[in-house]
Amino acid sequence: MLLFSFQVLLNNGASYGVLALNMDYYAMRCPFAEMIVRMTVNQALQRDPTLAAGLLRTHFHDCFVQGCDGSVLIDSTKDNTAEKDSPANLSLRGYEVIDQAKQMIEYRCPGVVSCADIIAMAARDAVVWAGGPYYDVLKGRKDGSRSRIEDTINLPPPTLNSTALISMFGQHGFTVQELVVLAGGHTLGVARCASFKDRLKNTDPTMNMYFANMVSRQCNAGDDNTTVGLDMTMNSFDNSYFRALQMGYGLLTADQTLYQDAETKGFVDRYAMNQALFFFDFQRAMLKMGNIDVKEADQGDVRLNCRKLN
């Protein structure tokens, strides 16, 4: 059994103890949890492969806002507008997949498996389903109770340049290399025209002209909601995202900027050339991301319904 201990840091930098997540956390407590999540995700992706991107992104948003604590799943109430209802939520999908897995797990082992862990497992299963690397997910997270729209300011907007991205990821403890490898998650999914239309309007010189023309034909003026693939193979987890950046085919400013900055460009080139290296580094970065501000038992609980506080 691999134990993975680390210091948990509060926002102000104070450490409140050592928390051990571990791979076998549910081995005795709820042995079928991992299998139920995998089956549910696989069935859902068979019906709709585009959900893979949504599930991966949901884990990322969860971890970047208040730590990996399932708070991204909480619905707004009349007194509280939740993270979910931020404009940044538009790329998040697959809530019903999480709900379905949660229901089946609750039926077998009530009150044991946290929503935060289910998201982390579902994101991994989505990556694997799409052809990406398998990695063991550490488990034992508790669910948090705070979900506020204003906290989503911690998410990187699609217009950030590499300097700002390096700084934002740095605040979460990520190196420049880990920023680039996590950006590789954009090998899955799409972006709405609203997220990159300024690049078209201002003819961003870092955008390949042929690509700009092609994309302009898909996004009519005033149409924010049409979506365009973030790379050419939007439902397969591969390194074509990095090869796209080399050609000026990055869709968002926050993608293409990684090829324009000398600090990040070398990593893009390496992953473009070597998919196995991308996969290897991606697994490690995902483990690290899954550890962001994880909550201990006295700081969270296991929600019975991922959308509502107990």
Ligand SMILES: *[C@@H]1O[C@H](CO)[C@@H](O)[C@H](O)[C@H]1NC(C)=O
């Ligand atoms: C995202 O937020 C908008 C409001 O900004 C809301 O109308 C919409 O239902 C949310 N989408 C999801 C998938 O939660």
Ligand SMILES: *[C@@H]1O[C@H](CO)[C@@H](O)[C@H](O)[C@H]1NC(C)=O
């Ligand atoms: C990156 O964006 C920030 C503002 O978000 C700006 O101050 C900075 O000059 C930009 N850096 C580069 C290299 O364009």
Ligand SMILES: *[C@@H]1O[C@H](CO)[C@@H](O)[C@H](O)[C@H]1NC(C)=O
């Ligand atoms: C785009 O989608 C959002 C959220 O679903 C909706 O509120 C908005 O009216 C749509 N805009 C257009 C131009 O269709």
